[in-house]
Amino acid sequence: NAGVMQNPRHLVRRRGQEARLRCSPMKGHSHVYWYRQLPEEGLKFMVYLQKENIIDESGMPKERFSAEFPKEGPSILRIQQVVRGDSAAYFCASSLRKQAPHEQYFGPGTRLTVT
Amino acid sequence: DQQVKQNSPSLSVQEGRISILNCDYTNSMFDYFLWYKKYPAEGPTFLISISSIKDKNEDGRFTVFLNKSAKHLSLHIVPSQPGDSAVYFCAASAMYSGGGADGLTFGKGTHLIIQP
Numbered sequence: 722n723a724g725v726m727q728n729p730r731h732l733v734r735r736r737g738q739e740a741r742l743r744c745s746p747m748k749g750h751s752h753v754y755w756y757r758q759l760p761e762e763g764l765k766f767m768v769y770l771q772k773e774n775i776i777d778e779s780g781m782p783k784e785r786f787s788a789e790f791p792k793e794g795p796s797i798l799r800i801q802q803v804v805r806g807d808s809a810a811y812f813c814a815s816s817l818r819k820q821a822p823h824e825q826y827f828g829p830g831t832r833l834t835v836t
Numbered sequence: 837d838q839q840v841k842q843n844s845p846s847l848s849v850q851e852g853r854i855s856i857l858n859c860d861y862t863n864s865m866f867d868y869f870l871w872y873k874k875y876p877a878e879g880p881t882f883l884i885s886i887s888s889i890k891d892k893n894e895d896g897r898f899t900v901f902l903n904k905s906a907k908h909l910s911l912h913i914v915p916s917q918p919g920d921s922a923v924y925f926c927a928a929s930a931m932y933s934g935g936g937a938d939g940l941t942f943g944k945g946t947h948l949i950i951q952p
Contacts, residue, residue, distance in 0.1 A: 766939025777938040827879030
């Protein structure tokens with residue numbers, strides 16, 4: 722886990738507000754993956770990004786969710802108009818290469834609570 | 837549709853004994869399998885993996901077995917130690933076949949409790 726930073730670690734939002742979750746990958750890693758873990762569930766893949774590009778967003782909900790990984794700065798997962806069902810732990814992982822699932826290093830997660 | 841299943845939410849094992857965690861999958865495109873360990877308030881940590889061309893991979897106290905025909909894998913920990921108490925996730929990828937999403941597909945996890 723060392724090296725992948727996520728902030729904030731805990732985030733509380735009221736229904737209808739926006740949530741922004743940040744992920745700084747390990748140094749030298751240009752591949753970022755976002756996962757969501759609902760209570761009592763496993764992690765569910767949401768989106769895979771490389772610098773400035775969304776490669777695979779097949780796991781992203783169609784509305785209110787977006788992700789970016791700019792040339793400079795962390796990757797951002799943005800949730801607009803949050804609802805109670807968005808309450809979950811959001812994990813990001815980074816890797817040096819694509820096609821190297823065993824090399825995905827996870828951050829500590831952001832726990833989002835929607836009140 | 838749960839493509840990776842861990843049917844035991846929890847497992848209690850005595851210290852020093854063998855822990856066996858099981859995982860089943862349904863997607864024939866999966867060709868690479870991983871086990872992750874997770875402590876509360878932390879992210880998952882990679883433990884061990886196996887590709888579909890093998891049926892066994894060993895790393896210290898951890899061994900993963902893969903039965904492709906049964907679409908089943910298991911993680912053996914021997915001997916079990918108190919520090920092994922954690923949630924263990926099985927994950928799968930269509931790494932070589934290229935099918936499916938680029939991310940990993942996880943099971944729901946098994947909470948392993950090692951009793952002294």
